[in-house]
Amino acid sequence: MSRYSIFSLARNALSYHENWGRAWRSPAPSREYDVVIVGAGGHGLATAYYLAREHNAGRIAVLEKGWLGGGNTGRNTTIVRSNYLWDEAALLYEKSLKLWEGLSQDLNYNVMFSQRGVMNLGHNLQDLRDIYRRCSANRLNGIDAEFLTPEDIKRKVPIMDTSPHTRYPVLGASFQPRGGVARHDAVAWGFARAADRLGVDIIQNCEVTGILREAGRVKGVQTSRGTILAPKVGVVVAGHCGVLAEMAGFRLPVESHPLQAFVSEPIKPVLHTVIMSNAVHGYVSQSDKGELVIGAGIDSYTGYGQRGSFNTIEGNVAAIVALFPMFSRVRMMRQWGGIVDTCPDACPIISKTPVEGLYFNCGWGTGGFKATPGSGWVFAHTIARDEPHALNAAFTIDRFHTGALIDEHGAAGVAH
Amino acid sequence: MLKIKCPWCGERDQSEFSYGGEAHIVRPAEPDELGDEQWGDYLFFRTNTKGLHREQWVHSGGCRRWFNAVRDTVSYRFHGVYRHGEEGPGKDEPGSPS
């Protein structure tokens, strides 16, 4: 498989770009692997890539019931940031952000990571106190964070209504300049191609239907394409983690909810940063193609349907139009939903399980896209060494029994 | 928008209701006897069922009363509602409380 470069671009131009090789193989599953990863979302593919690159983990397969990147990875609003409150979360997301900063080079694939900054708005006194506190905590952890006044915000984003007369006036914001957005599909494709180059078998249309166990140890998985044996199995299936946990005989402190997003028709550049508001429940950025990318909050009920309720969108649109009155006449083009795996403390689980050799990475809920490389990095370590990396040691299933929760509802708050 | 049938008021728009999570989770009778593991299970661990799910709703924008429902979490279709203390759909049917 050839490297992508200016030379390969020129060479392929000579044949009208009709002879590009396939980006990854489509192998038939072997009977046995050293490690099986379930779920070819960004997190699963990143895990396989780092297992192969950093840990020499042997024969690795990634099993995907649909097509790779067809889950939340290809459905999210792509906000990337690391300005979380508590040390455990902040350091994990910051590791991820550092990996983002070199990811296109690492993968030899343009993931279009664009550090256009992320702004979290505050609309009341308590919001502002929380924002001050979070900015200070971020700086102590070496994470970039600035406090913006309404005047600063107006200068950066002139189209926002920052007047004091709105129902939820904008009183200030935190700003993380290194945050931004990336192209979600490219992240899945880039990790898939890079993992495939290192010999990882990515097997699509292969649904895991059972987890084989013997004397408390994992033996492999049953799939729609036959039994596949492996002494180590890593499960990274986002909204379906509860279904896989049930196959393995335990429960998780996770509930799956619909989360929706939508994009507008493309318009000229009007918004050059990412705007998020917990209080009015909305977030918006403008894609390089010019579409406004808008995300809602979760539907309150649990659901596996990859769609949500109209009234959730209605509330979301109302919030966005209140912030940006000029968007009121923009037409929306597409709307969709994903299934997000929410944890009671709004933090993920990256952990060993009651079954030996079986590892779960889930609970990222509404905000795991930003963590894709970092999640893969620490999960690969956890699987290869059979013990957590320092950065995910706190993110066990067990914390819901010991009480050592990592409450990130303030920073994770709204869906993102 | 979903239509939900309140056992007291009849069918109304979903926006009148709030969700109350999994039903039939019984508050521990002897809280002092419980260890951390059991408390954790009671507070945080859920079935997160894919399929027929027994759950609680409250008609917050109406009569403000709580009730239980059996809903398919894939199609979101309601298969029945019942008041607290009532049996609900038969014990042998999928999603029945265990």
Ligand SMILES: Cc1cc2nc3c(=O)[nH]c(=O)nc-3n(C[C@H](O)[C@H](O)[C@H](O)COP(=O)(O)OP(=O)(O)OC[C@H]3O[C@@H](n4cnc5c(N)ncnc54)[C@H](O)[C@@H]3O)c2cc1C
């Ligand atoms: C609308 C929306 C907006 C979001 N916005 C943001 C945002 O702005 N920023 C952010 O950081 N995060 C955001 N998120 C969250 C983010 O998308 C997820 O946390 C993240 O993508 C999870 O990645 P993943 O690889 O674990 O999951 P997925 O991409 O969902 O991958 C899981 C894969 O497992 C597969 N699978 C499931 N069951 C099986 C089985 N039995 N056998 C085989 N394969 C199986 C699925 O088909 C799927 O492809 C958003 C999510 C949604 C839905």
Ligand SMILES: [Zn+2]
């Ligand atoms: Zn009622």
